[in-house]
Amino acid sequence: MFDVTLIHYLFLSAVLFCVGLLGVIVSRHLLRVLISVEFMLNAVNINFVAFSNYNDLIRLDGHIMAIFVMAIGVCELAIGLAILILVFRKTHSVDADGEYIEEEKWS
């Protein structure tokens, strides 16, 4: 077969990033938007680790950046899910287009 090089990982990462971007634009469920943002962060992580493996295995900067991106992404996801739950409590809907039924009593 072929020899796996850096450019294959870069193509894979570009495709994954574009799928995440498409999901952010297209989908109507707020949870799916958050999942798509995580796809984009994972694509960036693949780029970092691939560059670190093929060019910079001495200083390992790509690995450390990947750890930071991972921690910040999970923090962002947790806060986003908390906001999602708050929005659901207020409006009884998780529609990203904002078409929800106005409740009489805000519980």
Add this chain to the structure above:
Amino acid sequence: MEFLNSAVFLIFAAMIIFSSVFAVFAHKIEYSVLSAVVCFLSVGALFLTLSADFIGASQIMIYGVGVSILLAFAIMFTGKDSPKSLYLTNPLRVFLGFVLVLTFLSVLIFFISPVLDPKSDGAFSSYGSFAAQIESIRQIGTAKFIGRRIFCDYVLPFELLSLLLLAGIVGVGYLAGGSKKDV
């Protein structure tokens, strides 16, 4: 060995792409979350093939376990969808999104394809004096060297990251915790 490398790469790349596309376009949000977890686990396995064992283990533990439980909790709290299922936005925005994303993907591929010669096999030959460290990374993994780098050169960002995580915990507990009237 070369066949094995390319076969593993192709299998996990196909799993990543198919599961991410299915997660974006699945009709039910439960299928979407399960497919996203498959995608995260495949990314973790791909990290393992890049001789990044610490990052791969972190990815599998954080995304494959923690994030999936968080998403399951979010589904549990938000309950069922509203009567009309939330799938895609209006067709005009879907069409414009496809156009934008395909343009962006072609621009990305246009920029990354001529940069790197596919025959280049890394730049290890220029690290002659560090051959011992590369050999020990191949043998014992990267965790030792990552720890040394973090606690020597990246101490301040690491501590700021811990502050950010603490603020995230407090903020999530404040936002999503039960309402004050019930107490």
